[in-house]
Amino acid sequence: MGVAAAKEIGPVQAEEMVLNIGPQHPSTHGVLRLKVKTDGEIVSEVIPYIGYLHRCFEKHAESITYEQVIPFTDRCDYLGSMNNNFGFAVAMEELMDIKVPERVEYIRIIMAELNRIASHLLALGVYGLDVGAFTPFLHMFRDRERILDIFELTCGARLLYNYMWVGGVSHDLPRNFDSICIDFLDYFEPKIPEFNELLTTNKIFIERTADVGVMPAEVAISYGVSGPNLRGSGVKWDVRRDEPYSIYDKFDFEIPVGSGDVGTLGDCWDRYWVRMLEMMESCKIIRQALKTIPEGGDVHQMVPKKIRPPKGSIYRRTESPRGDLGYYIISDGSEIPFRMKMRSPALTALSVLDEISAGWMISDVIAILGSLDIVLGEIDR
Amino acid sequence: MTADQEKLISEAVEKALAGDMDSINAIEDRSLRAKAKAALVKAKRAAKAEQKTETSDDAKSADSSVPQEPGSPLASLLTAFYPGEIVESSNDGNSIQIKPEKWEEIAVFLRDHADALLDQLECLTGVDLGEGEELQVRYNLHSMKHRHKLEVLINADRNSPEIPSVETVWRMADWFERETYDMYGIVFNGHRDLRRLLCPEDWEGWPLRKDYEEQKTYHGIVVPKVKEGWE
Numbered sequence: 350m351g352v353a354a355a356k357e358i359g360p361v362q363a364e365e366m367v368l369n370i371g372p373q374h375p376s377t378h379g380v381l382r383l384k385v386k387t388d389g390e391i392v393s394e395v396i397p398y399i400g401y402l403h404r405c406f407e408k409h410a411e412s413i414t415y416e417q418v419i420p421f422t423d424r425c426d427y428l429g430s431m432n433n434n435f436g437f438a439v440a441m442e443e444l445m446d447i448k449v450p451e452r453v454e455y456i457r458i459i460m461a462e463l464n465r466i467a468s469h470l471l472a473l474g475v476y477g478l479d480v481g482a483f484t485p486f487l488h489m490f491r492d493r494e495r496i497l498d499i500f501e502l503t504c505g506a507r508l509l510y511n512y513m514w515v516g517g518v519s520h521d522l523p524r525n526f527d528s529i530c531i532d533f534l535d536y537f538e539p540k541i542p543e544f545n546e547l548l549t550t551n552k553i554f555i556e557r558t559a560d561v562g563v564m565p566a567e568v569a570i571s572y573g574v575s576g577p578n579l580r581g582s583g584v585k586w587d588v589r590r591d592e593p594y595s596i597y598d599k600f601d602f603e604i605p606v607g608s609g610d611v612g613t614l615g616d617c618w619d620r621y622w623v624r625m626l627e628m629m630e631s632c633k634i635i636r637q638a639l640k641t642i643p644e645g646g647d648v649h650q651m652v653p654k655k656i657r658p659p660k661g662s663i664y665r666r667t668e669s670p671r672g673d674l675g676y677y678i679i680s681d682g683s684e685i686p687f688r689m690k691m692r693s694p695a696l697t698a699l700s701v702l703d704e705i706s707a708g709w710m711i712s713d714v715i716a717i718l719g720s721l722d723i724v725l726g727e728i729d730r
Numbered sequence: 731m732t733a734d735q736e737k738l739i740s741e742a743v744e745k746a747l748a749g750d751m752d753s754i755n756a757i758e759d760r761s762l763r764a765k766a767k768a769a770l771v772k773a774k775r776a777a778k779a780e781q782k783t784e785t786s787d788d789a790k791s792a793d794s795s796v797p798q799e800p801g802s803p804l805a806s807l808l809t810a811f812y813p814g815e816i817v818e819s820s821n822d823g824n825s826i827q828i829k830p831e832k833w834e835e836i837a838v839f840l841r842d843h844a845d846a847l848l849d850q851l852e853c854l855t856g857v858d859l860g861e862g863e864e865l866q867v868r869y870n871l872h873s874m875k876h877r878h879k880l881e882v883l884i885n886a887d888r889n890s891p892e893i894p895s896v897e898t899v900w901r902m903a904d905w906f907e908r909e910t911y912d913m914y915g916i917v918f919n920g921h922r923d924l925r926r927l928l929c930p931e932d933w934e935g936w937p938l939r940k941d942y943e944e945q946k947t948y949h950g951i952v953v954p955k956v957k958e959g960w961e
Contacts (some may be wrong), residue, residue: 400928407913408937570850570874573902586874614846664853664870664881677855692853700905729928 365393366635368711372401376715379389379725381699383714390710402729410689415441415515415656418689419465423509425691426727428471430499432669434513439516439594440665440676445658449651453517454596455642459504459530460512462631467496468670469577469624472722476621477548479719480557485548492540497546525537526726527639534632541629549625558621559612562705566615572704573697576672577601577627578721579622582705584668588668600637602630608712617720624722657684671695671722690728695723737764746770749851807845812836817885827883834894834920840871840880841899847873848880851900856910861941865891865914886916895921913938 358535370376372385377383380401386394406425410418420435435457442449448542474489476612497507504512504520512519523529564574579586588602589597603627607619666675672694679688698721706714738757743766745753757763761773809816815836818827818834827941828836842944857866867884878903884894895918897904906935907918917938918924925931944953 400926400930405937411938531772549930568901571901573851573900584874591877646952664855666852673852675853677853677870688855688857690853690855696905697902700902704901 363388368437369655370580370714372480376719376726378475378718378723381723381725381728383536383702383718385711387711388661392706392709392711392714395706395714396576397702399699399728402725404730406691406730407689408591410686414683414684415686417659418686420509420511422691423511424726425693425730426669426671426674426695426724427508428468428724429464431460431508431509431512432468432653432667432674434510435461435595436669436674437676438515438551438631438663438666439667440663440678441656443660443665444661444663444680445515445653445656446677447514447516447651449730450644450646450648451596452643453648453651455638456522456648457513458595458597458600459635459638460500460518461495462634463499463530464626465631465670469492469628471498471546472670473544473621473624475491476719476722477554482548482554482715485544486727488540488544488547492537494562495536499526499529499533502526514652515656517648521648531641532636534636538629538643540627544625549622555611555618557716558617558720561612561617561709562720564615564705568701568704572701573673574701575697576618576670577623578667578672578698580605581623581720582615583607583609583619584649588666588673594664594665594667599641602626602634605630617716620722625724629660637707653690655684657682662688666692669694671698671727672722691727693727693730695721695725695727699723699728735762739769740761740767743773744767746754747773772779793818802878802880804846804848808836808840808842811839824879825881825883827885830884830886830893833884834896834899835884836882837896837899840882845876846880847875849900851872851896851906852879854903854906854910856914856916856938858914858938858940859885862888864888865939867893867910867915867916869896891916893917893920894919897923912936915939 366387368385368387371387372380372382382398382401384396384398385392407419409421419434419437422437423430424435438457462577469487470493474486477485491718492504500510501507502523503526505511506512548633556573564578564582566584569582571577575586579660583606585604585606588594590604605623607614607623609615611618660682662677662679664677666673668674673692675692677688677690677692678686680685702721704719706717708718739762740754744756747770747830752875754766755765757766773887775804803825805819805826808826809819811813812828812832814882815828815832816826817829820826820888840846852870852871852872855868857868859866864885865888866883866885871880871882872878884893893916895903895907897907897918897920904921904923905927907921908923908925911918911924912926912929926933933948944955947953
């Protein structure tokens with residue numbers, strides 16, 4: 350060996366490698382393509398390519414009436430359909446100055462919070478799957494199933510509900526809803542410590558998620574990241590509390606934020622933990638709502654025969670399971686929206702991926718992506 | 731209607747106007763109760779109309795004396811520092827239309843000035859104001875510290891729409907500007923990576939413009955026409 354041999358082999362190769370992940374890969378949570386530039390195993394840049402599920406929601410909305418837009422919102426974020434309906438209904442009611450009956454407000458909040466639990470259950474279960482834990486996924490899907498059963502009982506659909514209309518809801522609660530819902534909560538609440546034992550405090554899980562993908566608060570705010578991802582970075586911001594809509598100001602609930610207990614503030618584990626705590630808060634809200642919900646009255650009382658909002662525009666955001674879900678609606682006084690923009694919380698969450706995953710390994714990128722809880726249906730619209 | 735009944739109604743309406751609806755609800759006779767409610771609505775409408783004429787009078791007098799008084803602290807802040815840049819300000823001052831030229835500088839000012847601190851870009855929306863009209867971009871800003879909001883509107887020419895990019899001011903604008911470019915063809919000057927976001931890179935035309943016409947084929951695939959109306 351010597352200089353001659355080294356010349357023969359050539360100098361050490363230190364070129365950048367490009368790895369393509371997706372678009373058909375389970376860990377991308379839908380149809381997403383990531384172009385990952387790596388130096389060895391260390392990631393230097395992640396470029397997401399989106400649009401595989403683009404269905405022109407906004408263009409469609411300009412050719413259909415306002416009532417017909419609601420089923421489209423279901424199909425944007427198909428894991429939090431109730432919350433999508435809710436946001437649209439709230440924005441429209443603000444634009445048209447409609448005051449919905451109190452019972453409807455209560456029903457909506459119960460449904461929205463149940464859907465939040467279902468969505469978080471899926472997010473957490475699938476996140477376990479992303480980092481290699483299979484069992485918690487089954488446990489969480491088993492419980493999510495029970496929530497879907499409640500939805501089926503209420504409105505006949507399990508995934509895409511078209512439940513919240515402008516001015517009301519499509520069906521009143523079924524007769525024995527109270528006891529069914531309380532049964533579920535009594536069953537579900539003790540399950541959370543079980544999940545914690547299975548996954549949250551699991552040593553391997555902590556190794557995979559703590560200190561990984563740290564997102565500082567300023568970065569999160571600048572990127573427009575919202576919801577559990579923003580709260581994971583320690584920012585106490587929740588639209589339900591800070592810009593109250595519907596009757597959220599009547600309920601007593603905490604806003605859980607990340608604390609950096611296990612790793613650094615704003616890491617993957619914090620984002621995961623915020624979701625776990627939020628499910629408990631949702632249970633609390635549902636219990637309060639069930640206790641004080643007024644009886645009787647027609648849930649269709651304030652549903653307009655024809656939705657024809659006055660000329661004007663409105664931007665209203667609400668708290669979906671993924672964060673600030675905003676609707677920008679411009680009305681020209683006709684029955685068809687002039688412009689309908691949906692501000693997707695998952696889109697902003699995905700846009701921060703490159704910023705927080707540089708310097709980590711390829712397997713960590715998967716862990717970071719999973720912790721952001723994106724839904725591609727909503728990103729591509 | 732007897733005089734007694736009339737008196738009962740007028741009393742109940744007066745109480746209801748003061749905020750006590752129970753007095754109307756307590757009327758036992760159904761038709762009387764309905765009449766009382768009708769009278770209440772009438773009284774409320776009259777009060778509203780009165781208010782409206784008052785405010786419009788105020789607006790007129792303000793117009794003639796001083797050049798438009800902006801309605802919110804943020805609007806007056808902007809008027810004080812960039813008087814030449816404001817095109818129009820809404821009555822409540824929550825929405826301001828500005829000229830595009832200095833937008834990037836104004837954006838930094840709005841984000842960093844101690845009285846504004848608009849550190850969160852909530853939403854960025856492109857709008858086509860109609861066939862043959864201008865294009866518009868609307869920025870919804872929010873301050874996490876002061877908890878106030880401002881909407882900034884910027885118009886762009888339809889044939890060569892150009893607006894300075896604020897992608898480095900609020901990082902969120904990066905993808906939202908790309909989306910707006912994708913859908914409306916608005917070029918954000920200074921954007922470091924202005925590509926289409928949702929449509930394929932070789933797609934033709936700007937889908938969300940009102941006069942958009944789909945391309946006939948895409949890589950040999952026939953593009954279906956958008957149906958006129960739904961049945």
